[in-house]
Amino acid sequence: MNILIIGAAGMLGRKLSGALIDRGEILGRRIESLVLADIVAPERPDFSGPVETVAADLSMPGVAETVIASRPDLIFHLAAIVSGEAEADFEKGYRINLDGTRMLFEAVRLASRNQAYCPKLVFTSSIAVFGEPLPAIIGDDQILTPLTSYGTQKAIDELLLADYSRRGFLDGVGIRLPTISVRPGKPNKAASGFFSGILREPLVGLEAVLPVGDDVRHWFASPRAAIGFLLHAAELDTGRLGARRNLTMPGLSTTVGGQIEALRRIAGDKAVALIRREPDATIGPIISGWPKNFDARRATELGFVGEQSFDDIIRVHIEDELGGSI
Amino acid sequence: MNILIIGAAGMLGRKLSGALIDRGEILGRRIESLVLADIVAPERPDFSGPVETVAADLSMPGVAETVIASRPDLIFHLAAIVSGEAEADFEKGYRINLDGTRMLFEAVRLASRNQAYCPKLVFTSSIAVFGEPLPAIIGDDQILTPLTSYGTQKAIDELLLADYSRRGFLDGVGIRLPTISVRPGKPNKAASGFFSGILREPLVGLEAVLPVGDDVRHWFASPRAAIGFLLHAAELDTGRLGARRNLTMPGLSTTVGGQIEALRRIAGDKAVALIRREPDATIGPIISGWPKNFDARRATELGFVGEQSFDDIIRVHIEDELGGSI
Numbered sequence: 001m002n003i004l005i006i007g008a009a010g011m012l013g014r015k016l017s018g019a020l021i022d023r024g025e026i027l028g029r030r031i032e033s034l035v036l037a038d039i040v041a042p043e044r045p046d047f048s049g050p051v052e053t054v055a056a057d058l059s060m061p062g063v064a065e066t067v068i069a070s071r072p073d074l075i076f077h078l079a080a081i082v083s084g085e086a087e088a089d090f091e092k093g094y095r096i097n098l099d100g101t102r103m104l105f106e107a108v109r110l111a112s113r114n115q116a117y118c119p120k121l122v123f124t125s126s127i128a129v130f131g132e133p134l135p136a137i138i139g140d141d142q143i144l145t146p147l148t149s150y151g152t153q154k155a156i157d158e159l160l161l162a163d164y165s166r167r168g169f170l171d172g173v174g175i176r177l178p179t180i181s182v183r184p185g186k187p188n189k190a191a192s193g194f195f196s197g198i199l200r201e202p203l204v205g206l207e208a209v210l211p212v213g214d215d216v217r218h219w220f221a222s223p224r225a226a227i228g229f230l231l232h233a234a235e236l237d238t239g240r241l242g243a244r245r246n247l248t249m250p251g252l253s254t255t256v257g258g259q260i261e262a263l264r265r266i267a268g269d270k271a272v273a274l275i276r277r278e279p280d281a282t283i284g285p286i287i288s289g290w291p292k293n294f295d296a297r298r299a300t301e302l303g304f305v306g307e308q309s310f311d312d313i314i315r316v317h318i319e320d321e322l323g324g325s326i
Numbered sequence: 327m328n329i330l331i332i333g334a335a336g337m338l339g340r341k342l343s344g345a346l347i348d349r350g351e352i353l354g355r356r357i358e359s360l361v362l363a364d365i366v367a368p369e370r371p372d373f374s375g376p377v378e379t380v381a382a383d384l385s386m387p388g389v390a391e392t393v394i395a396s397r398p399d400l401i402f403h404l405a406a407i408v409s410g411e412a413e414a415d416f417e418k419g420y421r422i423n424l425d426g427t428r429m430l431f432e433a434v435r436l437a438s439r440n441q442a443y444c445p446k447l448v449f450t451s452s453i454a455v456f457g458e459p460l461p462a463i464i465g466d467d468q469i470l471t472p473l474t475s476y477g478t479q480k481a482i483d484e485l486l487l488a489d490y491s492r493r494g495f496l497d498g499v500g501i502r503l504p505t506i507s508v509r510p511g512k513p514n515k516a517a518s519g520f521f522s523g524i525l526r527e528p529l530v531g532l533e534a535v536l537p538v539g540d541d542v543r544h545w546f547a548s549p550r551a552a553i554g555f556l557l558h559a560a561e562l563d564t565g566r567l568g569a570r571r572n573l574t575m576p577g578l579s580t581t582v583g584g585q586i587e588a589l590r591r592i593a594g595d596k597a598v599a600l601i602r603r604e605p606d607a608t609i610g611p612i613i614s615g616w617p618k619n620f621d622a623r624r625a626t627e628l629g630f631v632g633e634q635s636f637d638d639i640i641r642v643h644i645e646d647e648l649g650g651s652i
Binding site: 144236 | 469
């Protein structure tokens, strides 16, 4: 089993390559080699077999052909320009998030002309494919009405994934990830950053800013759950998907207040006191249009598993990022 | 008012340029000049003002820039590779139906960098953006699940139209046309061709083949109604659309049996006797997956008007194509 991860240098990409190496096998076959690609050189993980690292932009001519040159049996395509940047830089967003993905799919299609080749391909989409007006609980048949260029690009990628799969050029599964929390690392400028920051910083004794009200509701999964989604998607019998190759992943719907109470139960009032409320007139309206809750029935019936409580999400963070204790 | 029609040599394109010339004005302004573009040179209509005809492939570099060089105030983009050809030739379908459309939108976006420019743009999408499983009556919130490459390309174009409109690069309206019947001209190889053929040929004393059963239900509008949709879309106050720029057009749902009975009422048993039943094992299954009926409420509320009976559709054909009598 030869596996390609595109976006391997990112948070999920690094966790995914680690998880694959720990397992040693997937789809009942031993993992023999890895190709790790990203716009910056991915770190070389400790793995017994050959690892190729590629630092390149998937949207540049020839790069897609290069990364699939070894004909990977399984491809994880996680690479994307994030929402804020795709909105700020229209051309870059379309180039990376649409053209890059399409060039990958095209390289796979063209590779199959000379030899039998139809890799399993797991693509990370986003709940940003949905936009207002939205029902309180969003079902699997919700129409895709993205209200950002990022969401538009992901929705287009989903359509391409389904058509390339229907035509037999690749065997694709698209998974719409919830907002990942608690995201490890430094605070960033993403509008959604506080959903992790208000937990991550207080858990290590640092202040965090909360720019929205406690009643703001959103849809979450831990990084560990996200890796579980990716691995389950890779092993999924796609015959069960029919023509609908893209799935909303199960998550946990809670409010900022619910996040804070979970923090209080696990880390006490002292941690909660580190959250500083600073309402932000820019972030508030952005967040208010985001999906709040889903009934991810198809994915659940297909065996995808998210968290049941935000306490669990915080515990995952403590176990996976903080050595098990605070 | 300077108007560009892309796909001007096709059946709808020719009727549209004729209708515009007959009106003389649109959006309250006099029509001063026309640019008519298609892959083959459009016929030069009888018009008092300047008419530029362009024979070029929109997906070739520079063509989109050329056709908008005069900065048309209103653009009708009707050009596409049809469903069957897009399925048979994967690359050509994506090149014309996706890349060509995107290159047009990009040319418009880039033109607005140096001067204020935001044309009204009417795009013809298709009910092929929908695919099984479908409810008996398809509402405006139906999820887009195309089951052909053509439908995929149209669905992607719809997403692009909405995003380019949201960003203010153009002012777009996408209209999903019903199957056009009675389509004038010669029989063609389209799977849907018989929906017109079984009326058009008997009305002039010729035999026609019916490859499916009388119970097959589908969604129709006349060419005259389609031109009405295009003109109404051009004049629509797009502020009423919000972020959802693509609309299912009102049509008439009837069965093949209903078409035949309408033909009998208008042209008698002798005409009906010219329909030869020859079940076709290829066409039957293709047609069975097509949408059968819609509740096109949004478009109806926005003032789009289709036919109320198939008798009307046949009468339109007799008036517009057969000089008013049979």
